Amino acid sequence: MSDNQLHDTLDEAQQTTREARTGEGVDERYNSRLRQAFGDSPFILTKFDAFMNWVRGNSMFILLFGIACCSIEMMHTYATKHDLDRFGAGVPRASPRQADVIIVPGTIVSKFGPRMRRVYDQMPEPKFVVSMGSCTISGGPFQEGYNVIKGVEELIPVDIHVPGCPPRPEALVYGVLKLQEQVQAGESAPVTVKPYELRQFGDLEEDELVQKLAAEIDEDDLVMRYDWTER
Amino acid sequence: MSLQRQPVGETPDGLDYDALAELLDGYVLDREQHLNCEAFVIRPDDVAAVLSTLRDRAAFDHLSLVTAQEYRDRYESIYHLKKYDDPTQELSLVVPTPRDQPHSQSGADVFDTAIWHEREAYDLVGIEYDDHPDLRRILLPETWQGHPLSLDYNQDKPQIVPLREHANPMEGRTDVADRSDTMFINIGPHHPATHGVLHLKTVVDGEQVVDIDPDIGYLHRCEEQMCQQSTYRHQIMPYPDRWDYVSAGILNEWAYARAAESLADIDVPVYAQVLRTMSAELCRICAHLLAIGTFALDIYGEFTAIFMYAVTDRERIQNLLEELTGQRLMFNYLRLGGVAWGLPEPRAEYLETVRSVMAEFPDRLEEYHNLLTSNELFQMRVLDTGVLPAETAKSYGATGPVARGSGIDYDLRRDDPYGYYDELDWEVVTDDGGDNFSRALVRLQEMEQSARIVRQCVDVLADWSGEREIQSDVPRTVKPGGEVYRAVEGAKGELGIYIRADGTDTPARFKIRSPAFSNLQTLEVLAEGEYIADMIATLGSLDIVLGEVDR
Secondary structure, X not given: XXXXXXXXXXXXXXXXXXXXXXOOOOOHHHOOHHHXXXXXXXXXXXXXXXXXXHHHHHOOOEEOOOOOHXXXXXXXXXXXXXXXXXXXXXXXXXXXXXXXXXXXXXXXXXXXXXXXXXHHHHXXXXXXXXEEOHHHHHOHHXXXXXXXXXXXXXXXXXXXXXXXXXXXXXXXXXXXXXXXXXXHOOOOOOXXXXXXXXXXXXXOOOOHHHHHHHHHOOOOOOEEOOOHHHO | OOOOXXXXXXXXXXXXXXXXXXXXXXXXXXXXXXXXXXXXXXXXXXXXXXXXXXXXXXXXXXXXXXXXXXXXXXXXXXXXXXXXXXXXXXXXXEEEEEOOOOEEEOOOOOOOOXXXXXXXXXXXXXXXXXXXXXXXXXXXXXXXXXXXXXXXXXXXXXXXXXXXXXXXXOOXXXXXXXXXXXXXXXXXXXXXXXXXXXXXXXXXEOOEEEEEEEEXXXXXXXXXXXXXXXXXXXXXOOOHHHOOOOOOHHHHHHHHHHHHHHHHOOOOOHHHHHHHHXXXXXXHHHHHHHHHHHHHHHHHXXXXXXXXXXXXXXXHHHHHHHHHHOOOOOOOOEEOOEEOOOXXXXXXXXXXXXXXXXXXXXXXXXXXXXXXXOOHHHHHHHOOOOOOOHHHHHHOOOOHHHHHOOOOOOOHHHHOOOOOHHHOOOOOOOOOOOOHHHHHHHHHHHHHHHHHHHHHHHHHHHXXXXXXXXXXXXXXXXXXXXXXXXXXXXXXXXXXXXXXXXXXXXXXXXXXXXXXXXXXXXHHHHHOOOEHHHHHHHHHHHOOOHHHHHO
16 A cells, blocks of 8 residues: 555545554554564564564654644653653654654644654654644644644644643653553554545635646645534 | 034924924824824825834834734734834834735835745735835745634644654755865754754855754644633733743743733832842843853863853753742742742742852852863954844844844833833943854843842842732732733843734734844854855854744
8 A cells, every 4th residue: 555545535644544553463564574474473473572562662762843732742752850851752853864753833824834744754663743732633722723723633643632722741641651552562552543545625715826737736735624613 | 513414303202293294294094093103194105104204204214023914804914013222212103904915015125034034024924015025935844724813714724744744855855066165055944053953954165154044833733823812811911931941030020911911000109119120130041151162162162161161050040930930930929910929938048049149159150261262262263253233134124143243222121111220220231243152241241230230129128027928919810901012131132012902802913023033143244255154153152043033
């Protein structure tokens, strides 16, 4: 299945994504080449899985990623007093290529959405997402804004939601601990993933720009839409 | 006879608008009465001439804000003018343009700050400014359809933002021109040194910045739209917390409270004013601490001692604020006509805690001075880099520590008094250096003054014998009328609100004058020709918050 596969309906899209994340067998994220090399030896595989997940859970490299208000509380979580480092997750990495957890701390707007997706795409597998704050869940207080994307799940799949506006550092610590628990157990979050996908935008008035954009879209291309009222 | 001519219209007891109208004879079509000052209506093709006359002859050297709005029958741009010497002397210029042809002359030739303000007006409302040097969208993506704050904008219409739009422009371009040192670098929008989601399109020649183009709008969360659809009495107040979100919430709330109170003619009890002053200054300390901490982060590297110290001190003050307001960051403490609630019980104990934290504070500041301002490494990085001359700062509408670091003695707490400030004993800090060092120094010294204000407020509150009235009587639904522009001294500078009320319980136009927006605009002047590492330091010393820049 290609990553860029297009779906006719949202349900279909959610179905395939959920299967990819929570379907039969082990989550694709917990797979690796080394693991495959062990072949069919169940005993080693089980032990190896347990070991790898223990390692992953206890050595989380979180991406240094600030968006809005929540990032201030996130900084407080990293710093003294709350000190996320106590839980083996406190070394923020500035490069997405070195990170395996992304905390999304703040409102995503139209201009930033594609950029965030790009950062997420640059992270190596396995990667996990913690969404921090109401804005990343639904748009929060800015939900009705013309420019605001209604939740980070429109763009990337989320493992842990931490609600609050902003969540206290304790809440974020709890969220990260929950993620660690989950990773250590090799579980996948039963999240409803709403992948963004090519949809009809027939109700747009036809003008030059729309025509130009429509002409340029091809199968491999992805277009973000955030007209959420139809959902 | 002095060499300097007396500015037209300045009299001992305020501004003489008749003299100003005489100065602009032939230009003024009509005179309107706004709640904060008088407004002159002028023709759309006279904007530059009127602005330059007012600046040169009447000393209006501060273009505070450009507001654009749409009426049923016309578009309107309002230029809010002030004086750096005395911000209570204000004048608004109203420039109406017809609906079918929203063209107006640009003021960018006279005031540099108009460049961005007019771009925003074009982006959100749709007025086109003739002779503007660079009229394109500023907050929304280039592919956006329509102008969201215009009256006939349909928000349900889907917008297209293709991912490809934001693809790496340099991808696949491996062929470097023959050993050229010039290259294009995207700094941000995800970058640890941009303090949020700022995008700097930078062209560097070797180590030097040749051209820099700040690209903002990555956190444009429609704050003005949100405020325009919320009611005055309760619904707007939570939003200001989220403009300058670096714990400066109460300062922002005060900006809204001040504008709305003067609009609806609401009085605030003195006891509430003292509470406001105290909590606002605690917020200012918090905000400046983060500015200093992240500035040190930019200069020294990743998560060093100073950042940790700053966060530790912030935690102390946030605890005080949490006890008072119930929240760590988004306080929602102010109400129209007062504050939400009084001091936590037992009062004496709480005041004693505040007093002890503030008593320790000078020692803490001493430590920052040891680590930063008297540190040779720090001095080498920041002295004489990013120099902002006072005249340039004025032209760009810089305010707050950025202006005061350039020697501009401008602080609304003193010059346009509100709250309890004029009863207290404190000083406005300025420094003539104009460089990165001065701006950091001003912030450090301002924290000292803020602590001084808090200590005095605590004394006043402790000795309070009268009734502890925290809110005046305000009707459940406020339905004011009129237009007002009011500003307070926020953490980053002059934070102003323009409200046009139309007699309903929600504002017809709510415009935010963000200090960080104007301050960030100076980056182009400060960074071009400098080393790229100094550009990062300069950006840190400007202390922008993207929530406030983009709103």
